[in-house]
Amino acid sequence: MKLFLSLALLAASTAVAGAAPIEAVASFSILGDMVQVVGGDRVHVTTIVGPNADTHVYEPKPADAKSLAAAQIFFANGLGFEGWMDRLVEATGFKGETVIASEGVKSRTMIEDGVAETDPHAWQSFERRALCEEHRRWPVQGRCRRLRHLPQE
Numbered sequence: 001m002k003l004f005l006s007l008a009l010l011a012a013s014t015a016v017a018g019a020a021p022i023e024a025v026a027s028f029s030i031l032g033d034m035v036q037v038v039g040g041d042r043v044h045v046t047t048i049v050g051p052n053a054d055t056h057v058y059e060p061k062p063a064d065a066k067s068l069a070a071a072q073i074f075f076a077n078g079l080g081f082e083g084w085m086d087r088l089v090e091a092t093g094f095k096g097e098t099v100i101a102s103e104g105v106k107s108r109t110m111i112e113d114g115v116a117e118t119d120p121h122a123w124q125s126f127e128r129r130a131l132c133e134e135h136r137r138w139p140v141q142g143r144c145r146r147l148r149h150l151p152q153e
Helices: 003-018 029-042 061-070 085-092 125-133 143-149
Strands: 022-026 043-049 073-076 096-099 108-110 117-120
Touching: 022 061, 029 043, 029 073, 043 061, 043 117, 061 085
Parallel strands: 022 043, 022 073, 073 096
Antiparallel strands: 108 117
């Protein structure tokens, strides 16, 4: 509920200001693409880990910290996918809303080196992505949905 209220306030502040898009940061490119598609020109998305890079082992750069510190909202996958995320948020003093896209979604288990682990790749299965959307946990259908209702210019 708190998150929906935060998005509503962001949407209202953007609608009143008229021109300034919501400043959003996404932890990796696929999630950034989802947020950009929903938000269109009403959101400015900066992606920390770009295409063809490995989010699991990524080491944030000073430019990433600067982007996050200036953002209004931060979208991350969760499930241990971004091992660096908590340290980056703490180091930047980020005060905006953090959206964990996998929150509340039943994860799969995978076997890695003979050990059962949580599979953090929640977006890779169409079935799980549809489930996420049904439960309104991914920004495409839920958390960022209010961006669609901002006035068009």
